[in-house]
Amino acid sequence: MKNKSMEVRLNDEVLDLIGGRKSLQLATLSPEGHPYASYAPFAIGEECLYVLLSDIALHAVNLRHHPQASVLIIEDEDSATELFARKRVNYSVKAELLEYQSEAWLQGMESLAGRHGERSRNLGEHSDFKMFRLKPERGRYVKGFGRAYDLEGETLAGESLVHLRDGHQQRAVV
DSSP: OOOOOHHHHHHHHHHHHHTTOOOOOOOOOTTSSOEEEEEEEEEEEEEEEEEEETTTTTHHHHHHOOHHHHHHEEETTOOOSGGGGOOOOEEEEEEEEEEETTHHHHHHHHHHHHOOHHHHHHHTTTTTTTEEEEEEEEEEEEETTTOOOEEESSSSSSSSSEOOOOOOOOOOOO
């Protein structure tokens, strides 16, 4: 993408979409390599996302064994103008388990409490709840049909965006 002002506007759109959602969809791999989809409330940090997960939840167990995961943050279907092309951002992330009361854990807790209230702090005081920092490695922002962008770089909005121009192809009639 060449137009810098358009790129900045798209970066802002990505951050607005993320900021307008309270939970994310999380795809993890079990210790045996089986896929598992779940969700979690999240908070936004400096170029990362924070989630607070119970030790007994499968996605927490999975992240401990396989720290690579995929995150989907998607427009609410009730407010989407096009159900087949909802606005969404997807990230491949590296999950890091944060040590209780470490500086990173405290930052994550402040972000979660600021976004979701004191319930986050209450859960964080239970020894079976763990905080994970999800760092994006790459991403994709889709804002409709024919309007998809690869987010290059390890940031939430992408250090640069590349418009995917191939588009959808009609099937050949046989």
